[in-house]
């Protein structure tokens with residue numbers, strides 16, 4: 001068997017086209033969605049991802065402000081910049097690129113972002129909304145993964161989904177999203193004794209452990225859907241958490257790296273930013289409407 005490829009580039013273009021239409025409608029009403037991106041330090045991968053975000057904004061008509069700070073910026077100074085963007089009416093989305101330098105606590109910074117502008121969906125208010133199934137911004141990477149599963153028409157109800165990794169930005173929200181759609185979910189992590197024993201039972205594996213080629217073909221149930229969130233820079237180049245060659249011989253569906261989840265992450269960020277602009281516009285409209293007497 002050779003797995004069918006889930007093409008994240010094509011799927012992200014479809015999302016971007018929708019976002020561009022929504023942006024055009026907002027602009028026609030005099031509102032330009034705006035995203036503020038805060039980038040701290042010299043992490044080269046972060047610079048790549050942020051450049052992609054800024055370019056993507058440009059392509060769909062979203063205004064972006066990229067603010068770059070030296071790695072030595074204090075937590076207080078960074079918090080002050082976040083708070084300034086919270087007050088800025090032209091900014092509808094704020095994101096702080098992760099990881100941050102070790103002297104800055106990411107949770108403290110994320111907590112300072114207004115939940116209404118938290119287009120990364122990392123604030124505890126939005127994390128709580130996801131947990132309870134109420135309205136809020138959902139993290140871009142797991143939302144992109146769900147979109148990919150929907151795009152191939154995959155029914156999650158009754159399936160066994162295994163998530164590799166328990167990060168706040170991918171593993172945990174991913175598990176909740178799969179659970180909320182009726183899957184039976186197992187999370188494997190660093191302390192799981194034998195990951196293969198678990199993944200061989202999975203109908204879907206989402207690999208987000210941050211370990212190059214962790215999931216091999218011999219750890220996959222034939223026909224399973226494999227979603228690779230990994231983004232590892234090795235001597236051999238960029239590779240995912242899945243050993244693509246051996247996995248594709250066993251799986252039913254598989255995402256490539258690059259060209260899989262990454263482009264969908266960026267597309268979901270654009271979608272969240274435009275949603276935020278639409279919501280803020282609605283609030284402003286209702287607060288300026290004169291009540292009927």
Ligand SMILES: Nc1nc2c(c(=O)[nH]1)N[C@@H](CN(C=O)c1ccc(C(=O)N[C@@H](CCC(=O)O)C(=O)O)cc1)CN2
Pocket residue numbers: 048049050052095096097098099120140141169231238257258259260261262263265266
């Ligand atoms: N504030 C945030 N920080 C981080 C997030 C996030 O969602 N918000 N996620 C990751 C990195 N990330 C987005 O920021 C991200 C990673 C990868 C890609 C991507 O398009 N990858 C390309 C390959 C790019 C390359 O050549 O290196 C692909 O897969 O095709 C987009 C976004 C951590 N930090």
Ligand SMILES: [Mg+2]
Pocket residue numbers: 099100101102103104105106
């Ligand atoms: Mg840190």
